[in-house]
Amino acid sequence: MAAFSPSHVFINCSFHGRDCNECGFSSLSGRSDYVALVDCNDDMTNHLAGCHLSKSVLQEHEVILARAGIFRWTEGQVKEMVICPKHRDCYGKYWRSATTCRYPVHKGKSQAIKQGRNMRVINLEMAIQTMDMYGVTVSIGSREF
Helix, strand or coil: CCCECCCCCCCCCCCCCCCCCCCCCCCCCCCCCEEEHHHCCCCCHHHHHHCCCCCCCCCHHHHHHHHCCCCCCCHHHHHCCEECHHHHHHHCCCCCCCCCECCHHHCCCCCCCCCCCCCCECCHHHHHHHHHHHCCCCCCCCECC
């Protein structure tokens, strides 16, 4: 699918209003074109392994959806989604795991997780279960105790 290239004014992408602030250009990747979400197919293998999600086999657009807390949209809905470079990088290759626990029941456990100690992270199945049980979005790759 062809890139969507707004002129001087950035249009809102399908992820506008979520965690990554406003839509726009990405200084991380240097991308400037809006694209259809389903066209986000960068290799995520090394990034997922670096975030302790090496058992997860996800395409870039699936990672983006999971990081944004979008789990049960139809294929048709996903095909209609457009993403700006800023949100693509925020939810895709350039996100990093948090250093504190994000699981809703563990709110009091805010101490930093030290490298090499507890490397458990929220995987896709756990993120979906957390949404179902608590109505809270916990992104894949978030830490858990």
